[in-house]
Amino acid sequence: MKETLIKVKHLVKNYQSGHIVTKVLKNLTFDVYKGEFLSVIGPSGSGKSTLLYQLSLLDRPTSGSIHYGKLCVTDLGSKERTALRLNYLGYVFQEYALLPDLTAIENVMVPNIMRGFGKAVAREMAKAALEKLNVGHRLDNLPGQLSGGEQQRVSIARAIAHTPAILFADEPTANLDTVNSDQVMDAFLDLHYHGQTIVMVNHEQEYAKIGDRIMHLLDGSIERFEPSHHKKR
Amino acid sequence: MKTFDGKALRKNGFLSLPRDITLALFLAIRAVKRASLGTSLLIISIQILTVLNLLLVNGILVGLIEGSETTYRLSYSGDIFISPLITRDRVENTEQIMNDLRHDPDVTSISRRYTASGFIASVPARSNLKDVPNETGTTIVGLNPANENSVTKLDEQIIAGRWLEPTDTNGIVLGNRLLQQYFDVPIERGILRNVELGDKVTVSFGTSTREFRVIGIVFSKIDPVARRAYILDRQLLALTDKFNLNAGEIAISLQPGADPEAWVNRMKAKHYGSGASIKTARESMGSFFSEVTGTFALIANIIGGIALLVAAVTVFIITFINAVTRRKFIGILKGIGVTERSIEIAYVLQAVFYALVGIGVGVAMILVLDPYFDKNPIDFPFSDGILSVTTSGILIRSGILLAVTFIAGYLPARRIVHGNTLDAILGR
Numbered sequence: 001m002k003e004t005l006i007k008v009k010h011l012v013k014n015y016q017s018g019h020i021v022t023k024v025l026k027n028l029t030f031d032v033y034k035g036e037f038l039s040v041i042g043p044s045g046s047g048k049s050t051l052l053y054q055l056s057l058l059d060r061p062t063s064g065s066i067h068y069g070k071l072c073v074t075d076l077g078s079k080e081r082t083a084l085r086l087n088y089l090g091y092v093f094q095e096y097a098l099l100p101d102l103t104a105i106e107n108v109m110v111p112n113i114m115r116g117f118g119k120a121v122a123r124e125m126a127k128a129a130l131e132k133l134n135v136g137h138r139l140d141n142l143p144g145q146l147s148g149g150e151q152q153r154v155s156i157a158r159a160i161a162h163t164p165a166i167l168f169a170d171e172p173t174a175n176l177d178t179v180n181s182d183q184v185m186d187a188f189l190d191l192h193y194h195g196q197t198i199v200m201v202n203h204e205q206e207y208a209k210i211g212d213r214i215m216h217l218l219d220g221s222i223e224r225f226e227p228s229h230h231k232k233r
Numbered sequence: 234m235k236t237f238d239g240k241a242l243r244k245n246g247f248l249s250l251p252r253d254i255t256l257a258l259f260l261a262i263r264a265v266k267r268a269s270l271g272t273s274l275l276i277i278s279i280q281i282l283t284v285l286n287l288l289l290v291n292g293i294l295v296g297l298i299e300g301s302e303t304t305y306r307l308s309y310s311g312d313i314f315i316s317p318l319i320t321r322d323r324v325e326n327t328e329q330i331m332n333d334l335r336h337d338p339d340v341t342s343i344s345r346r347y348t349a350s351g352f353i354a355s356v357p358a359r360s361n362l363k364d365v366p367n368e369t370g371t372t373i374v375g376l377n378p379a380n381e382n383s384v385t386k387l388d389e390q391i392i393a394g395r396w397l398e399p400t401d402t403n404g405i406v407l408g409n410r411l412l413q414q415y416f417d418v419p420i421e422r423g424i425l426r427n428v429e430l431g432d433k434v435t436v437s438f439g440t441s442t443r444e445f446r447v448i449g450i451v452f453s454k455i456d457p458v459a460r461r462a463y464i465l466d467r468q469l470l471a472l473t474d475k476f477n478l479n480a481g482e483i484a485i486s487l488q489p490g491a492d493p494e495a496w497v498n499r500m501k502a503k504h505y506g507s508g509a510s511i512k513t514a515r516e517s518m519g520s521f522f523s524e525v526t527g528t529f530a531l532i533a534n535i536i537g538g539i540a541l542l543v544a545a546v547t548v549f550i551i552t553f554i555n556a557v558t559r560r561k562f563i564g565i566l567k568g569i570g571v572t573e574r575s576i577e578i579a580y581v582l583q584a585v586f587y588a589l590v591g592i593g594v595g596v597a598m599i600l601v602l603d604p605y606f607d608k609n610p611i612d613f614p615f616s617d618g619i620l621s622v623t624t625s626g627i628l629i630r631s632g633i634l635l636a637v638t639f640i641a642g643y644l645p646a647r648r649i650v651h652g653n654t655l656d657a658i659l660g661r
Contacts, residue, residue, distance in 0.1 A: 053655055058568055058654055058655045058658070059655045079572070082567065082570055082571075082572055082573075083249075083570070084570075085568065085569065085570040086569070086570020086571070087570070089570075091568055091569060093565065093568070093658070097561075097562075097565045097568075097658070099562050099565070099566070100562070101260075101263050101264050101267045102260075102263055106259075106263065109259075110256065110259070110260070110566070110569070110571065111569050111570055111571070113252070113255055113256045113259055114249075114252060114253075114256050114570060114571050114572070114575065115252075115570075116249075116252050119255075119259070142267075158569065159569075
């Protein structure tokens with residue numbers, strides 16, 4: 001039986017600007033299962049990224065609830081949400097989101113130092129994660145000295161260095177060429193193959209298909225779920 | 234698989250200070266190492282200038298007064314100054330006091346001076362009756378040159394000729410402010426004009442007049458020294474009241490480390506205070522001096538306060554701009570689970586680092602300038618200005634600057650860091 005990792009119930013997100021209320025997410029209810037690779041696709045403005053922000057605790061929903069296992073995360077305070085993001089979640093941002101003052105390995109070390117690991121241990125963990133993502137030869141380069149694909153792989157290494165319970169990715173190939181996009185998607189596939197739960201927003205149907213399930217969003221509502229026929233490695 | 238544990242999360246939120254500091258140090262060190270050299274130099278320069286403003290301006294203003302006090306003590310009053318009561322013109326019981334002083338272990342040297350008001354005139358005082366007389370009224374001091382040198386070292390302040398010797402029965406040393414060529418004021422009366430070394434002058438006390446030859450000119454910025462004339466004590470007594478051996482004033486040097494105030498109190502306890510005014514050097518300078526000292530200290534504090542304000546605003550602006558331009562990265566740090574406190578500490582550590590470098594360089598400059606000013610004092614009209622800096626003064630002012638920098642670094646960082654995480658990441 002599938003184990004539910006994230007349980008979303010009647011999730012609503014509205015944005016208000018003056019008197020105008022924009023309903024971005026409309027009463028979403030669904031589950032994400034342990035070890036699943038869920039792709040979320042939809043046209044621009046459908047609410048994909050907003051959904052990811054709610055799931056990954058970067059934003060608070062207007063109403064509804066999100067449970068991680070038995071823990072309701074919707075009502076957690078800001079310190080608890082930060083601690084949850086640090087210890088249980090990994091996040092791959094659209095534009096790499098690396099810290100420009102830090103080298104590749106230092107970028108990956110940051111969350112592990114925050115988790116309480118000594119610098120030497122954090123460095124070993126970071127090195128292992130970067131080597132896993134095939135950027136082990138770029139440890140001491142600053143982000144500005146890396147290609148887009150390399151930067152995104154460093155970003156993935158930072159997200160997975162602590163083996164998170166859930167890995168969120170927001171259009172990770174949006175700014176990459178085909179070669180780099182393929183490399184990045186290969187990295188995600190490899191992580192999934194080793195049991196990583198992944199929720200990925202993608203604008204490209206082709207890459208969305210590598211997930212186990214595809215959630216089609218339209219105007220803030222779930223249009224349908226589509227099982228993927230992509231073969232796991 | 235990791236289980237989501239609410240209690241552990243709350244515990245984590247409160248027990249992470251050491252981790253916050255460790256990561257903050259990690260981030261701050263790298264931010265400083267990889268910061269723009271120009272920006273770093275600008276911030277450090279501002280901190281150095283603030284330190285100099287706090288220590289140098291204050292040190293010069295206070296040093297100006299201290300220099301004045303030191304000169305007064307070393308060239309006029311000694312550590313202790315005994316003068317007549319306001320209703321008398323001599324120090325009562327001088328012999329008894331002198332006898333006590335000679336046996337006092339704290340006293341190293343004594344100069345007993347006789348003083349009298351008189352007139353000094355050039356010879357001749359005027360060529361014809363229409364001329365303004367070339368004369369001045371002043372205090373004539375009769376002293377023992379050797380004793381005087383042991384207290385005030387006036388011999389080292391001679392700028393022309395030489396100091397008195399015990400055989401100079403006809404010699405007189407004039408203070409520089411009695412002579413127009415050494416005291417550039419546009420007056421004709423009350424100052425000696427064109428009187429040079431070797432010239433003859435007459436000294437008159439009432440009906441007694443005697444001729445002396447100018448053997449030396451003593452230079453001082455202290456008025457009681459610069460406006461006096463000096464002859465041997467026995468000559469003065471011969472011209473005035475030769476039977477009254479009570480002194481006009483007594484200047485006393487104490488052993489190094491002796492407490493002048495305690496010494497004065499001890500003397501007063503012996504009831505010498507009933508026949509003479511016994512004061513420390515500072516007390517003898519009068520309340521005006523204390524008021525000037527207080528005023529200068531106030532001015533120094535106002536200038537220092539403005540400097541601190543400027544430094545605080547500068548650090549605030551620089552930290553604010555630094556945080557605003559890195560708002561997105563602050564958002565990302567928060568997004569990946571770095572605590573707000575850790576990010577704030579990182580910014581504060583950067584500001585404090587620049588302050589420490591600035592303070593270090595500024596204090597080093599002060600420590601170099603301090604002995605330089607001692608050897609090359611600033612030539613103020615009424616004092617030789619030295620740099621007055623004390624270890625406690627340096628520590629207090631450096632501490633204040635550090636505290637101000639801490640606050641000025643913390644406030645803008647806090648403001649940016651506490652913003653919405655998602656808005657920061659998305660740049661909206």
